[in-house]
Amino acid sequence: MDIRNINLNKQALDTVLPVILCGGSGTRLWPVSRESMPKQFSRMVNEQSSTFQTTTRRVSDEKTFGRPIIITHVDARFIVAEQLAQSGVAAEIVLEPSRQDSAAAVAVAALCAARRDPETVVLIMAADHVIGDTEAFRTAARDAAEGARAGHIMTLGIEPTRPASDYGYIRPGPGLDGLPGLHAVERFVEKPDTAGAERLIAEGALWNSGYFLFRADVMIAELEAHVPEVLDAARAALEAATTDLDFVRLDATAFARAPKTSIDYAVMERTSRAGVLPVSFPWSDVGTWDAVWQVLDHDDQGNALRGRVELVGTTNSLVHSEGEGLTTVVGLDGVVVVATPDAVLVASKARSGEVKELVTTLRRKAHPEADAHRRMYRPWGWYQRIDIGERFQVKRIMVTPGGRLSLQKHFHRAEHWVVVKGTAEVTLNERVVLVHENEAVYLPIGAMHRLTNPGKIPLELIEVQVGSYTGEDDIIRLEDIYGR
Numbered sequence: 001m002d003i004r005n006i007n008l009n010k011q012a013l014d015t016v017l018p019v020i021l022c023g024g025s026g027t028r029l030w031p032v033s034r035e036s037m038p039k040q041f042s043r044m045v046n047e048q049s050s051t052f053q054t055t056t057r058r059v060s061d062e063k064t065f066g067r068p069i070i071i072t073h074v075d076a077r078f079i080v081a082e083q084l085a086q087s088g089v090a091a092e093i094v095l096e097p098s099r100q101d102s103a104a105a106v107a108v109a110a111l112c113a114a115r116r117d118p119e120t121v122v123l124i125m126a127a128d129h130v131i132g133d134t135e136a137f138r139t140a141a142r143d144a145a146e147g148a149r150a151g152h153i154m155t156l157g158i159e160p161t162r163p164a165s166d167y168g169y170i171r172p173g174p175g176l177d178g179l180p181g182l183h184a185v186e187r188f189v190e191k192p193d194t195a196g197a198e199r200l201i202a203e204g205a206l207w208n209s210g211y212f213l214f215r216a217d218v219m220i221a222e223l224e225a226h227v228p229e230v231l232d233a234a235r236a237a238l239e240a241a242t243t244d245l246d247f248v249r250l251d252a253t254a255f256a257r258a259p260k261t262s263i264d265y266a267v268m269e270r271t272s273r274a275g276v277l278p279v280s281f282p283w284s285d286v287g288t289w290d291a292v293w294q295v296l297d298h299d300d301q302g303n304a305l306r307g308r309v310e311l312v313g314t315t316n317s318l319v320h321s322e323g324e325g326l327t328t329v330v331g332l333d334g335v336v337v338v339a340t341p342d343a344v345l346v347a348s349k350a351r352s353g354e355v356k357e358l359v360t361t362l363r364r365k366a367h368p369e370a371d372a373h374r375r376m377y378r379p380w381g382w383y384q385r386i387d388i389g390e391r392f393q394v395k396r397i398m399v400t401p402g403g404r405l406s407l408q409k410h411f412h413r414a415e416h417w418v419v420v421k422g423t424a425e426v427t428l429n430e431r432v433v434l435v436h437e438n439e440a441v442y443l444p445i446g447a448m449h450r451l452t453n454p455g456k457i458p459l460e461l462i463e464v465q466v467g468s469y470t471g472e473d474d475i476i477r478l479e480d481i482y483g484r
Helices: 051-058 074-087 102-116 134-149 194-202 216-226 228-239 263-268 289-295 349-364
Strands: 016-021 069-073 092-096 121-126 153-158 169-175 183-189 206-215 242-244 247-249 274-279 304-306 309-312 318-321 327-330 335-340 343-348 375-378 381-389 392-399 407-409 413-421 424-428 431-435 440-443 449-452 459-467 476-479
Touching (some): 016 051, 016 102, 016 134, 051 074, 074 092, 074 247, 092 102, 102 121, 102 216, 102 228, 102 263, 121 216, 134 153, 134 206, 134 274, 153 263, 169 194, 183 263, 206 216, 206 263, 206 274, 216 228, 216 263, 289 318, 289 349, 335 349, 343 349, 381 459, 392 449, 413 424, 424 440, 431 440
Parallel strands (some): 016 069, 069 092, 092 247, 153 274, 304 318, 309 327, 318 335
Antiparallel strands (some): 121 206, 153 206, 169 183, 169 206, 183 274, 242 247, 335 343, 375 381, 381 392, 392 459, 407 476, 413 440, 413 459, 424 431, 424 449
């Protein structure tokens, strides 16, 4: 592949190249965060934008940052593209065919940056963090970039506000020569218990934010020294990558050879080049429902509320309600209640981190709600199940203007489409017809069909499926503009 498809040449060499990692699934924030719509794309913290969208805007200062690279899992590619378009942010999107942890993603980022210039300064960011002061973050990135240009692998160390046992810590060492405010890293400390966290804070330790700044050539050298197998797999995956619409697809076979390991363990805990910049802006990785409660506004009883919610005698709790349903809580303290259209979570705030184990159990027992939402997003829009029973299923479908479903057929079901908003262009075997609001069309079993929205407003319709089997795998795609 010609790596020039990743459009880095437009970036000034004195700016920082932001690389946003957003391949995780966020299972500790189930049932809002699932494989089909991970937490970084949800709006559980800010009702106007996802944390991914907020992160992209955080690096929109062109004087400081270049055009970002987004590294995400292949299944999330259309969500990423849609949310970038909604935010008006231009970015390059690199697709991971499998989840190999952060070391492989960082290796890909460093190799991409080095193709532009080996001394490009790269900023590795997570897509799901909440930062309370954008300008302070940008200032910190500029300051840490000076350490990166001098050959250090810098990280941002957050000054702790509490003895958190769910974060790793950094012990800062002596100052770096000629770089005011920057320190060498004495050592990284794994997540301690509460007493250990208290001791670390008393000794001046910082939270490990997971933000890293480095020159591309420096990171490549460190990967070569400590985990050459990761670097080799990333290089091979990038060399054999292909373009797919606006995406760069890493080669699946080569990428899968990268050992699954974090960049913290692979490089940061081993390198002699690690540096840290202490920062004090508000920060959270919102990794649990307790962390979400901490970053939201509270009422006078200490409750954080979202959606249709009513409480009586309830304090210090998070109650999150989605959809039209009303969620009520009486007489509880320090709880998390999350209600979605197809699943409800009730947990103590203190043990909300155990939701990850709950999801493991749900998967083992084959509950579809473990990973799939009732509303499923597709490159053309979304569909949402309304009802399902023996030999039938009813869905609500929304197609964005210009959206086009694949040309397909089914072996086990017929479909009825009723347009409730907009105009549908329906391909039925050799015919193409327009179906307007309050009109319907019947698609027999085995008929080739396609749905397109030729209008300027969203198309909405009700689909009624009738047949012996209504599963999503009864779709034979004959043509698809999205390459599925």
